[in-house]
Amino acid sequence: MTANAEELELKDRLSLIESMIAEGRRTTESWGWTFVLWGVAYYVAIAWDILGHNPWAWVITMTIAWLLMMAILWYKAKQQTEKKPSTRAGRSISSIWTALGISMMLLFPAMGFSGRFTPQTFVAVAGAMLGMTNAASSMILKWKAQLACAVVWWVAGAVACFTNVTQCTIVFLAAIFFGQIVFGIYAMICESRRRNQEANHA
């Protein structure tokens, strides 16, 4: 083998390593739909709570949303032909979102049943929690769009402290729209583009 051919062979090995490492780390998970699902669930719960005056509106809607998400995840996992590998980034993100879900499921019903629930406190705490979780995810993924989503929730949480009930509801509705629905649709578009790119590369 000539020196030039050997050099090309070595460079080929180096680019193989780089491309395979990138392939392994590439996250092909799609989570945009969960943002939309929870955004719609929040809207349903708010509408039911305000119009229907049902004290169980939030508990029932959140439980149904959680069951629906689990059913969709189970169905998607069943449809997969090959099991995707677990990555440290994927596990980190899923663990902080799971922790958020548990915190919310414990804290908000407790606030409600203890009689210490006010819309302002709820939006402030939910905003801070969602802001923190989105920010942590964005830092792991190095995704600025999700950091913007975190800012939406942080601002909503802080602003809620200075509002009356009507203003607080408007702030919450706006935060859900931008932080859940708009961001969720944007994430779904990004995921769809990435899948198409991968299909073209394959």
Place this chain on the structure above:
Amino acid sequence: MPELPELNPVIHGKLRLALLSLLVGVEEAEFTWLRAKTGSTDGNLGAQLLKLEEAGYVTVEKKFVQRKPQSIYRITEGGRAALTEYVRALKQLLGGAIGA
């Protein structure tokens, strides 16, 4: 003139190199995923993974999930160190080739 390093022959095989590079980016991976990513046949992939396993660079966990066999592969600390050393040697060799 400094002596040029030798490349680890266990890792130098193209498929074995691809497998170690894939595994270094994930915590664990299933046989079918590795097959899809490398485009290799079952037989060849199994043989190359066995060589990596014998060298102590990967570990395998075989189990049954819903009555289907599943082989989960993980890179070991030794495998990680060997790949790092291989890349270092490769870069040194390429540096020598560029400098020549």
